[in-house]
Amino acid sequence: MSISIFGFQALWSPWYFVTMVLIVLLYFLITVKWQHKFEGSQPLQRREAISFVSGIIVLYIVKGSPVDLMGHIMFTFHMVQMAFLLLLVPPLLLGGVPGWLWNAVVKKPFIDKFLRIFTNPILSLIIFTALFSFYHIPLVHDTIKYSVLLHAVYTFILFTSAVLMWMPVLSKDPNHQLDGLRKMLFIIASAVLITPACALIIFADAPMYETYTSGEAWLKAMALCVPASTLANIPPIPPEVFTNVPALYDQQMGGVIMKVLQEIIYGVFLFNFFIAWYRSEKMNADEITQKTIVERQRLAANSRHI
Known part of the structure; x- marks a missing residue:
């Protein structure tokens, strides 16, 4: 059966598309047209614009x-x-925020205090991992998907926790950013902490989520993205009619793909952090060596005068 039965609105979310376009327009208005209103503003860099878009x-x-x-x-x-x-989305969006705009936002006392608390590396990791793991407890996951409001609120909170988790390694404010070596340790710790939740999904011996196996539960959850008028014409069929993949294999494959994508994304950032750290250490070593040579030459010159 084709997913086209759910209609254009469910497939492409036109109002969501309009919202995204408006956000992009607002971004360019702030960073290009209105940038002179911000202290210390500079022209928007191409890589920042590409990252945000x-x-x-x-x-x-x-x-x-x-x-x-x-x-x-x-x-x-x-x-x-x-x-x-x-x-992926949080680091891309954070990478698109110019430093001068970031400073203009975080210098607000309330925001600065909030970020100092919730971008603490250990706390941000714990909160994100707990929210992600809690969301994928079968009872919690199914309950959230039965309510449009609950699903929207929890998704927003989970996404916000992801943004806060990424800030210690990507923030453009030195007060909220780790150094090179600690960035790498942070990424490794995040990869380790999320593993148990993925493992429970991968190694489960039976399907855990009613919203992916029960026709009635699935149809109720589809109200999150399909208009009620469209759902009224669809019988409570199991979601497997749209795919040839059994529910258990689908669940296990989902856990594997999540872990693989995480390793790929984290691997890219880990590599970049390592290169930046290595170059920084090399530059520091060269600087120390040059200072040592200059100091020895000065001492040698002094000894000759004596």
Whole structure:
């Protein structure tokens, strides 16, 4: 059966698309047209613009395109959503915020205090891992998907926790950023902490989520992205009619894909952090060596005068 039966609105989320376009327009208004209103502002860099727009495009793909609809039909697509929404979109958006704009926002006393607490490396890791793991407890996951409001609120909180988790390594404020070596340790720790939740999903011997196995439960959860008028014409069929993959294999594959995508994304950042740290250490070593040579030459010159 084709997913086209759910209609254009469910497949492409036109209002969500419009919202993303408006966010991009607002971004360029602030960073280009209105940048002179901010202290210490500089021209928007191309890489910053590309990073932010890329983040918005990925955000629309995972939450507004047919990928979002498939995420309610196959657990595999749900985990693809989670990987990109939580592990790729936040760093792309953070990378698109110019330093001068970041400083203008975080210098507000309340925001600065909030960030100092919730971007603490250990606390941010614990909060994100706990929220992600809690969300994938079968009872919790199914309950959240039965309510449009609950699902929206929890997704927003989970996404916010992901942004806060990424800030210790990507923030452009030195007060909220780790040094090179600690960035690498942070990424490794994050990869380790999320592993148990993925492992429980991968090694489960039976399907755990009613919203991916029970026709009635699945149809109720589809209200998150499909208009009620469309759902009224669809019988409570199991979601497996849209795919040839059994529910257990779909669940296990979702856990594997989540972990693989996490390792790839984290691997890219880990490599970049290592290169930056290595270059910094090399530059520092060269600087120390040069200072030592100059100092020895000065001492030698002094000894000759004596």
